[in-house]
Amino acid sequence: MHPLAWLAWVTLVMVVSLTATNPLYLVVVLLAVVLVGVLAPRTSTAVAGVRTLAMAGTALFLMSLAVAVLNGGYGEHVLFAMPGPDFPGWMGGLRLGGPVAAESLVAAGVRGLSISCVLLAFGVFNGAVSPYRVLRTAPAALFHAGLIVTVGLTLLPSSIEDIRRIREMQALRGGATGVRNLPGLVVPAVIGGLERSMKLAEAMEARGYASAARPPAPARLAALSSAPLLLPSGWAWFYYDSARWLAVAGAVAAAGALLWWATAAAKTSHVTRFRREPLTPIDRAAIGGSLALAAAAFALRSLGAAGLAYNPFAGLAWPEFEPAGALLALAVAWPAAHAVLLPGAARHGELPASAAPEGTNVVAEVHP
Amino acid sequence: MIATASGLSYTYPAGDAPALRDASFHLEAGSFTLLAGPSAGGKSTLLRALNGLVPQFHGGRYAGTVTVAGLDAARTPARQIALAAGMVFQEPEAQAVADTVEDEVAFGMEQHGIAPAEMHRRMDEVLARVGVEHLRRRRLSTLSGGERQRVAIAAVLVLQPSLLLLDEPTSQLDPDGAAAVLAAVESLHRDRGLTIAIAEHRLERLLPLAGGVLEVEAGRVTAMSPREAGSRLRAVPPVCDLARRLGLDPMPLSVPEAAGLLRGHGLSCEVAPDPAPAGPPILRAEGLRVVYGELAALDGVSLSLHAGEVVALVGPNGSGKTTLFRALVGLQKLESGRVCHFDDEAPAAVQQRTAFTGLVPQDPAVALYHDTLRAELADTLRRRGHRAGVSTTLARWGLDPLAGRNPRDLSVGQQQRVAIAAMLAHEPPVWLLDEPTRGADGEAKAWLAARLREHAARGGAAIVSTHDIESAARYATRVVGLREGRVAFDLPAREAFSAAGPVPTQVARLVPGAILPEEVVRR
Numbered sequence: 001m002h003p004l005a006w007l008a009w010v011t012l013v014m015v016v017s018l019t020a021t022n023p024l025y026l027v028v029v030l031l032a033v034v035l036v037g038v039l040a041p042r043t044s045t046a047v048a049g050v051r052t053l054a055m056a057g058t059a060l061f062l063m064s065l066a067v068a069v070l071n072g073g074y075g076e077h078v079l080f081a082m083p084g085p086d087f088p089g090w091m092g093g094l095r096l097g098g099p100v101a102a103e104s105l106v107a108a109g110v111r112g113l114s115i116s117c118v119l120l121a122f123g124v125f126n127g128a129v130s131p132y133r134v135l136r137t138a139p140a141a142l143f144h145a146g147l148i149v150t151v152g153l154t155l156l157p158s159s160i161e162d163i164r165r166i167r168e169m170q171a172l173r174g175g176a177t178g179v180r181n182l183p184g185l186v187v188p189a190v191i192g193g194l195e196r197s198m199k200l201a202e203a204m205e206a207r208g209y210a211s212a213a214r215p216p217a218p219a220r221l222a223a224l225s226s227a228p229l230l231l232p233s234g235w236a237w238f239y240y241d242s243a244r245w246l247a248v249a250g251a252v253a254a255a256g257a258l259l260w261w262a263t264a265a266a267k268t269s270h271v272t273r274f275r276r277e278p279l280t281p282i283d284r285a286a287i288g289g290s291l292a293l294a295a296a297a298f299a300l301r302s303l304g305a306a307g308l309a310y311n312p313f314a315g316l317a318w319p320e321f322e323p324a325g326a327l328l329a330l331a332v333a334w335p336a337a338h339a340v341l342l343p344g345a346a347r348h349g350e351l352p353a354s355a356a357p358e359g360t361n362v363v364a365e366v367h368p
Numbered sequence: 369m370i371a372t373a374s375g376l377s378y379t380y381p382a383g384d385a386p387a388l389r390d391a392s393f394h395l396e397a398g399s400f401t402l403l404a405g406p407s408a409g410g411k412s413t414l415l416r417a418l419n420g421l422v423p424q425f426h427g428g429r430y431a432g433t434v435t436v437a438g439l440d441a442a443r444t445p446a447r448q449i450a451l452a453a454g455m456v457f458q459e460p461e462a463q464a465v466a467d468t469v470e471d472e473v474a475f476g477m478e479q480h481g482i483a484p485a486e487m488h489r490r491m492d493e494v495l496a497r498v499g500v501e502h503l504r505r506r507r508l509s510t511l512s513g514g515e516r517q518r519v520a521i522a523a524v525l526v527l528q529p530s531l532l533l534l535d536e537p538t539s540q541l542d543p544d545g546a547a548a549v550l551a552a553v554e555s556l557h558r559d560r561g562l563t564i565a566i567a568e569h570r571l572e573r574l575l576p577l578a579g580g581v582l583e584v585e586a587g588r589v590t591a592m593s594p595r596e597a598g599s600r601l602r603a604v605p606p607v608c609d610l611a612r613r614l615g616l617d618p619m620p621l622s623v624p625e626a627a628g629l630l631r632g633h634g635l636s637c638e639v640a641p642d643p644a645p646a647g648p649p650i651l652r653a654e655g656l657r658v659v660y661g662e663l664a665a666l667d668g669v670s671l672s673l674h675a676g677e678v679v680a681l682v683g684p685n686g687s688g689k690t691t692l693f694r695a696l697v698g699l700q701k702l703e704s705g706r707v708c709h710f711d712d713e714a715p716a717a718v719q720q721r722t723a724f725t726g727l728v729p730q731d732p733a734v735a736l737y738h739d740t741l742r743a744e745l746a747d748t749l750r751r752r753g754h755r756a757g758v759s760t761t762l763a764r765w766g767l768d769p770l771a772g773r774n775p776r777d778l779s780v781g782q783q784q785r786v787a788i789a790a791m792l793a794h795e796p797p798v799w800l801l802d803e804p805t806r807g808a809d810g811e812a813k814a815w816l817a818a819r820l821r822e823h824a825a826r827g828g829a830a831i832v833s834t835h836d837i838e839s840a841a842r843y844a845t846r847v848v849g850l851r852e853g854r855v856a857f858d859l860p861a862r863e864a865f866s867a868a869g870p871v872p873t874q875v876a877r878l879v880p881g882a883i884l885p886e887e888v889v890r891r
Contacts, residue, residue: 132466151465158461162734168699169735171718172727173791174751184747187737191776196462203463205425207476208450208527270481274474274491 001338002283003129003137008290009036009335010125015294016332017117019301022310022319023106025329026113032333033117037124039339053123057116061109068100068108075101077316106312136273140266147209151200159193166192215264223261226254282342286334293331300324370531370563371395371418371453375432377587378413378422382777387413391432391589393582395531395565400557402578402594403567404601405585407809408779411567414584415533418565419453420444437530450476453531454524458807459540460516463523469495469504469511473523480527487526494522497560498552512685514545518552525556532556534566539807542685543835546570550577569809571597572605572838572874576621595619603810606838606874610885623874630878634891637882639862645674645845648710650829651725651798656695656705658688658853665691667853668705673798673829678820680840680861681833682871683850689833690730692850693800696831697727723752726796730803732787736775741767744775744790752794765789765819781812788816799823799830805839817843841865841873841883 017029069082084097131150138146163185170184233250236243279287300306306328307320376391387410395401403411416422420441423430434441437452457463466472470491477487495501498518508516517537524532534553538546550573556562557577567584568574575581581597583590592600598608598619607626611619614633620626649672658666666688673679681689694700696707698714698721707714709724738744746758762768767789770778775786784804792799799820805813813836820830820843831848834840840847847864849856849871856870863869865883867876876883 130467132468132471154465154467165729166735169729169732169791172697172699172722172729173735173748174719174722174794175747184735184737188734191737192734199457199459199462200465202421202425203455203457204465205446206419206421206450206455206457207465207524208447208479209475271478272481272484272487274470274478274484274487 001128001286001335002277002279003134004279005283005286005290006125006129006335007134008287009332010121012290012294013121013332014118016297016329017114017121019297020114020308020325020329021110022307022321022325023110023113024319024321025308025325026110026117028326028329029117029332030113030120032330032336033120033124035333036335036339037120037127039336040124040128041339053119053126057119060115060119061112064108064112064115065105068104070096071104075103075313075316077102079105103312103316106316110310110312133277136276139262140271141262143271151204152197155193155196155200158196159189162192163189215261215268219261219264222257226257226261229254229257282338286338289331289334293328297328300328369394370397370399371434371436371565373417373432373434373589376417376434377429377431378417379429380413381427383428386587388417388589389587391587393589393591395563396579397530397563398557398561399563400577400579401565402571402574402581402597403565403584404571404581404597404603405583406602406811407569407781407807409585410587410589411584412535413587414582414589415455415535415565415567417441418531418533419455420446420449421455447480450529451480451527452529453533454527454529455533456517456520456524456535456537458536460513460520463520464508464516467509468507469500469519472508472519473526476523476527490526490528494525497556498522498525499548512545513541514548517541517545517549521549521552521556531563531565534564534568536567536569536807538568538570544684547573550574569603569807571601571603572607572622575605575608576625594621606885607878610875610878610888613885613888614890623877626878635879635888636891637879637887638889639881639887645677647675649674650710651696652708653692653696654706654708656692656707657703658691658695658700659703664853666695669850669853669855670705671848671855671858673831675797675827675829676824677829677845678824678843679829679831679846679848680844680864681831681848681850682835682837682840683856687850688853689850690802691853693727693729693802693831693833696800697721697725699727722796723794724796725798725800726792726794727800728788728791728802728804730806732791733775733780733783736783736787736790739774740772741775741786741789742771744786745793748790748793754794756795761789761793764795765793766815780807781809784808784812785815788819795828797828799828799832801830801832803833803835805834805836813839813842837865837871838873840871847871 013029013033017026020026020029078099078101081099082097087096131153135143135146135150166185166188170181175181175184229250233247233254236250237247297308301308306325307322308325308328310319372394374392376388377386378388379386391414403414405411413422416426417434418436418441420436422428423442424446430442436449439449439452441449441453464472465475473491473494474487477490482490491504492501495504498521500515500518500522503511503515503519508519511519521532521534521537532553537553538549541549553564553566554577557564566574575594575598578594581592581594581601583592583597583601585602595618598604598621599612604612607620607623611626611629614630614635616626616629618629620629651673653669653671656666656669657664669688669692671692681692683689691700695702695705698707698716698718714721714724736744738747742758742762745761748754749756749758749761762771765785767786770782770786775783778786788801788804804816808816817839820832823830824845832840832844841861844861846859847861847870848858849864857864859869862883864871865873865876867880869876873883875885875888879888882888
């Protein structure tokens with residue numbers, strides 16, 4: 001699957017899980033994402049593993065529940081009361097403790113669920129597509145900025161590994177690994193990270209990397225002027241009905257300036273790409289489909305149709321489960337179908353069968 | 369003439385002493401030059417001056433001129449210099465930009481805007497030349513150190529430089545990986561006439577290959593022939609050391625050459641017998657078994673260590689050396705087996721166990737975090753509730769001159785020493801050292817050998833994992849070989865290092881009965 005198709009999928013998951021507040025649909029989305037994660041090829045050096053992100057998702061889910069409990073909450077179905085001080089009114093209605101209602105718990109659970117879906121989707125994306133592949137699809141104007149970010153990401157796993165090793169070494173020196181010894185953990189990790197970045201920057205320079213020739217001055221000026229154009233345009237649009245035409249003109253001018261800069265930047269950048277991944281018709285269809293589904297989710301939500309929105313404070317009724325909404329949530333699983341029906345295409349541009357299988361270096365990769 | 373330096377002096381921005389002092393030398397086209405000298409002597413700086421990283425990347429005070437392929441190295445932009453002088457660094461991990469072999473090798477070409485068709489042609493050619501063709505679709509993280517370092521060389525060669533600079537490219541590798549990298553470098557020189565300048569501590573392999581040697585010490589550069597280097601350098605391979613003691617002429621550079629010269633010389637050896645270990649074992653491992661997934665990293669390893677013993681632990685990468693250390697201090701969960709201190713089962717907690725069995729893992733310098741060495745040692749002593757004063761500890765480790773220095777400002781070799789002292793400041797009876805001499809120069813190795821012998825003489829014991837047979841012969845009393853998680857051999861040092869043993873030293877192959885140069889006498 002093409003990196004852009006993956007990006008479209010992540011966008012779809014994000015839009016669906018943030019527009020839908022119906023817990024039933026969210027559970028379907030979560031299962032769909034898990035299914036994709038299981039079936040999708042895991043090929044990149046993942047920055048953070050699916051497991052880490054799944055744990056982070058669970059933690060966030062539990063945290064949002066805990067906050068709801070601590071914070072108390074409004075609602076008719078009061079479950080229990082948490083002891084807590086009364087804050088005076090001038091503190092802006094700060095609440096701690098008090099009655100905890102089922103409604104607020106459900107609302108917190110829904111919030112946690114949708115965040116978990118998004119996090120997990122990013123984990124799957126991250127495991128399936130290496131940052132370098134994403135970079136290669138970036139437009140020329142963004143290539144250099146993207147390169148810095150990508151290279152930065154390649155340092156992350158080694159920094160995590162550093163922290164693990166430093167922790168172990170402080171334990172070997174007889175230290176506790178608690179909060180009191182935090183400097184012993186943080187200082188070496190930060191210094192080590194900086195040293196590693198310096199070494200990498202040096203190696204990149206030695207191989208001829210230098211920030212590319214900059215686009216001509218007028219183009220850069222145009223790009224700079226786009227922001228001061230956009231701000232008053234926005235202002236005019238919202239506050240002066242009579243000056244809306246001016247706002248539109250300003251926005252168009254800003255977009256034009258940015259476009260000019262991007263083309264000039266693309267022309268001055270002499271970077272070539274070793275391999276370009278072509279977008280297959282299936283990839284194109286997948287991207288189009290994902291974006292259409294995301295738009296559909298927006299539309300259904302703003303129309304209040306298909307039971308996408310759920311309000312627990314309206315009497316805590318069982319959420320609706322309509323075919324349209326359920327199908328939308330289920331459609332999130334499309335990369336799984338892709339992986340099953342087109343196993344060859346799913347691995348396009350990745351390690352071919354002739355390459356050594358994953359895990360040849362078992363000893364080196366296991367970090368007990 | 370491919371590169372010339374004249375009157376080159378350079379000081380790093382944060383440095384108080386010059387890293388290079390009035391260096392003048394030249395490299396002939398098609399030559400193979402070895403840069404030798406102690407670590408922090410200026411070898412790396414010299415290489416960086418040859419491709420403009422010094423002063424362009426590092427800044428600092430610079431005087432003199434360096435010309436590489438007709439370009440002024442101090443002023444030509446990095447993009448152009450990279451096409452003339454390619455540089456391979458010490459750590460393979462610290463120079464990779466991409467995550468697969470092909471992307472990594474393509475990076476430089478992409479930066480120079482080389483057309484895709486040409487890129488593919490060069491890629492095929494270069495990968496085949498350094499022998500990593502079969503790895504082209506692999507991810508870098510699944511490669512061994514030697515493979516990664518060859519990929520790094522390929523990534524530089526695709527830019528078709530006329531000069532290849534290598535900064536201790538094998539110091540982080542095991543012997544097999546190092547041999548593969550050096551073989552690749554050698555064939556580039558021999559078959560393609562590529563000019564090579566390489567900084568290295570492992571002179572055994574390189575002295576016979578080199579056409580010339582630049583000795584770099586305290587920033588001063590002296591050019592000499594390899595044979596002169598064999599008789600003049602401070603740290604030389606044991607063969608050269610032996611030849612010096614015997615006054616051989618010409619200076620031999622390899623074992624076969626020395627064997628030819630020594631024929632007919634009546635030589636014998638004088639050996640002081642090693643004291644036999646006495647008393648009960650102070651550390652005992654019984655049937656240790658560790659399993660990672662399906663793979664048994666340790667498969668029933670039993671080992672006992674007596675007071676006064678220094679064991680050299682040898683074996684290829686992945687044979688279980690590091691796992692054995694981790695198991696001994698309790699960092700690694702055992703599938704079966706047990707560890708005893710004297711007759712008692714060792715405590716479970718790592719902290720208590722390391723009070724008795726101190727472990728120094730690889731690259732211990734990453735754990736240093738105080739401003740001074742003094743504070744670093746005081747920290748370990750405080751954590752261990754140890755009463756010994758910092759001054760006593762400093763003296764014992766021979767580190768008094770560095771007491772007030774910031775560990776981060778020290779050279780890599782000094783940092784390593786400071787870190788070993790910091791990990792073992794509480795003087796545990798048993799020391800475990802995981803590849804402490806990796807990338808170390810002669811002085812650092814001698815320092816470590818001295819500390820190990822003192823420790824053994826005080827009634828302590830140690831296990832040192834190493835690939836460096838020649839320096840192990842200077843401190844080991846016993847050699848244990850691991851292979852695929854099992855003990856392959858466990859022999860007294862003299863037997864193991866002898867010509868018939870599993871890990872013969874250079875001298876042992878030349879003079880029966882001896883293992884070190886100083887043991888050889890004329891009859």
